Amino acid sequence: MCLGVPARVIHIEDSEATVALGDVEYRASLLLLNDIHVGDFIILHAGFAIEKVDPKEAEETIQLFKEMEMNGSMETGT
Amino acid sequence: MKYVDEYRDRNLIEAVAREIKKVSRKEISLMEVCGGHTMAIHRFGLTSLLPPNIRLLSGPGCPVCVSSQKFIDIAIGYSRIPGIIIVTYGDLIRVPGSTSSLEKEKANGNDVRIVYSVLEALEIAKQNPGRPVIFLGIGFETTAPATAATIIKAQHDNTPDFYVLSAHKIMPPVMKALVNDGVKLHGFIAPGHVSAITGSGIYEDLAWKYGLGVVISGFEPMDIMQSVLMLVEQIEKENPRVEIQYKRVVQPEGNKIAQQLMAQVFTLSDDEWRGLGTIPGSGLKLQERYTAFDPANKFPVDIPEPEEPKGCICGEILRGLKIPTDCTNFAKRCTPVTPVGACMVSGEGTCATYYKYREN
Numbered sequence: 001m002c003l004g005v006p007a008r009v010i011h012i013e014d015s016e017a018t019v020a021l022g023d024v025e026y027r028a029s030l031l032l033l034n035d036i037h038v039g040d041f042i043i044l045h046a047g048f049a050i051e052k053v054d055p056k057e058a059e060e061t062i063q064l065f066k067e068m069e070m071n072g073s074m075e076t077g078t
Numbered sequence: 079m080k081y082v083d084e085y086r087d088r089n090l091i092e093a094v095a096r097e098i099k100k101v102s103r104k105e106i107s108l109m110e111v112c113g114g115h116t117m118a119i120h121r122f123g124l125t126s127l128l129p130p131n132i133r134l135l136s137g138p139g140c141p142v143c144v145s146s147q148k149f150i151d152i153a154i155g156y157s158r159i160p161g162i163i164i165v166t167y168g169d170l171i172r173v174p175g176s177t178s179s180l181e182k183e184k185a186n187g188n189d190v191r192i193v194y195s196v197l198e199a200l201e202i203a204k205q206n207p208g209r210p211v212i213f214l215g216i217g218f219e220t221t222a223p224a225t226a227a228t229i230i231k232a233q234h235d236n237t238p239d240f241y242v243l244s245a246h247k248i249m250p251p252v253m254k255a256l257v258n259d260g261v262k263l264h265g266f267i268a269p270g271h272v273s274a275i276t277g278s279g280i281y282e283d284l285a286w287k288y289g290l291g292v293v294i295s296g297f298e299p300m301d302i303m304q305s306v307l308m309l310v311e312q313i314e315k316e317n318p319r320v321e322i323q324y325k326r327v328v329q330p331e332g333n334k335i336a337q338q339l340m341a342q343v344f345t346l347s348d349d350e351w352r353g354l355g356t357i358p359g360s361g362l363k364l365q366e367r368y369t370a371f372d373p374a375n376k377f378p379v380d381i382p383e384p385e386e387p388k389g390c391i392c393g394e395i396l397r398g399l400k401i402p403t404d405c406t407n408f409a410k411r412c413t414p415v416t417p418v419g420a421c422m423v424s425g426e427g428t429c430a431t432y433y434k435y436r437e438n
C-alpha cells in the first residue's frame with residue numbers, strides 16, 4: 001500500500017485528475033497539490049497525487065549515471 | 079514507463095556498483111527503512127552487486143507490518159458490531175489478530191471492504207446513510223495527509239457516521255528508537271515518499287546528534303545504488319549528513335499543503351508498534367476538534383489482552399536484528415497464503431519479500 005508510482009496526468013476535473021500508468025488509467029486526488037497541469041507527472045500514492053516529478057532533476061540524475069558509466073569504461077578500457 | 083524504465087538500466091546500475099567497490103573500505107551496515115526499498119533491493123538482486131563489507135538491513139517501514147496486534151483486535155471488534163462497515167487498505171485484512179482476522183470476519187458475513195483510496199471510504203459513507211463507516215487509517219506521513227484531507231472534506235460535506243480509527247505513524251521517532259535500542263547502524267536509506275511530504279529537515283538530528291548518514295532515496299534500482307554510494311562516501315569521509323538522492327520528487331521543504339493538513343487534523347501521541355513497543359510521540363491521533371470522527375468514544379469494544387503469534391520474530395526483523403530465514407516458521411508454517419505474522423502479509427513486508435525472491 002505504501003508504493004508510489006510516477007503517473008502522467010491526462011485529464012483534470014476540479015480536485016481530481018485522471019492519470020495514466022502505462023496503459024492503465026487511475027483516479028488521483030489533487031487535494032495535496034497546487035498547480036498541476038495535463039502532461040505533468042505526479043507520484044500516485046493510495047489514490048492521491050503526493051508530489052510532482054521534476055523533469056529537469058530526473059534528467060540530471062540519469063546524466064550523472066551516464067557520466068559514471070563513461071568514467072568507469074575509460075578506466076577499465078572497455 | 080517514463081521515470082521507471084530509464085532507472086533500471088543494467089549497465090548504469092553496474093557502473094554505480096563499480097564505483098561503490100572503488101570507494102568502500104569500512105565494514106558498514108545501512109538500513110533501508112521503507113518496505114518499497116526492501117522490495118526493489120530483492121527484486122533486482124542488488125545485494126549481490128555490493129561488496130561484502132556493506133550490509134543492508136530492512137527496517138520498520140511497512141505500515142501493515144508495524145500495526146499493533148491491539149489495533150487489529152480492535153478493528154476486528156468493530157467489524158462484529160451489526161451495521162458497521164469497516165473500510166481499509168487491502169493488505170490489512172489478512173493480518174492475523176489474536177483470534178481472528180478481518181478477512182475471516184468478512185467471510186463470516188461482516189461488512190469489511192477494501193479500498194485503494196480513503197476518499198472511497200467517504201463515498202461508502204455517503205451511499206450508506208445510517209450505517210457507521212469506520213476507516214482504518216494506517217501508514218506514515220505519506221497516507222496521513224490523505225486521511226486528513228478526507229476528514230476535512232467529510233466535515234465540509236457534513237457526512238454523518240464517518241469515522242477514522244487512526245494508527246497513522248511518523249517515521250523519525252522509530253528511526254531514533256532503533257538506534258537508541260542498540261541496532262548497529264552507519265546510515266539510513268531514508269524513505270523517498272515520506273520525505274516528499276515532510277521534506278529533509280526531519281532527519282537532521284540523526285546526522286548531527288547520532289552521527290548517521292541519511293540519504294533520501296527513490297525506489298528504482300539505480301536510485302538505491304546511488305543512495306548507497308552517497309552513504310558510503312559520507313561514511314568513508316566521516317562526514318555524515320542529510321542528502322537527497324531522489325531530487326526529482328523530494329524538495330528540501332517537502333509538500334507544504336500536505337504538512338498543513340496533517341497539522342490541522344492530527345496531533346502527536348505515543349503509539350504502539352509491533353515488536354517495538356510504545357514509542358513516544360510516534361503516532362498521529364485526531365485533534366480534539368475532530369473527536370467526532372473518532373470511533374473510540376462512540377463504539378466501545380472490549381478486547382482481551384492481545385496475543386502475538388507463536389514463534390513469530392517479526393518484531394526483531396523490523397528492528398533489523400534478524401532476517402526472515404532465522405524464523406522457524408518461514409516458508410513452512412508461514413507463507414503469503416497462510417501468513418502467521420504481519421511481516422508475511424503485506425507485499426512490502428520483509429518476510430513476504432524474502433519469500434517471493436528466495437531463489438535469487
Ligand code: SF4
Nearest residue numbers: 390391405412419429
Ligand atoms: S516468517 Fe512468518 S512467523 Fe516468521 S517472522 Fe515472518 S511473519 Fe513472523
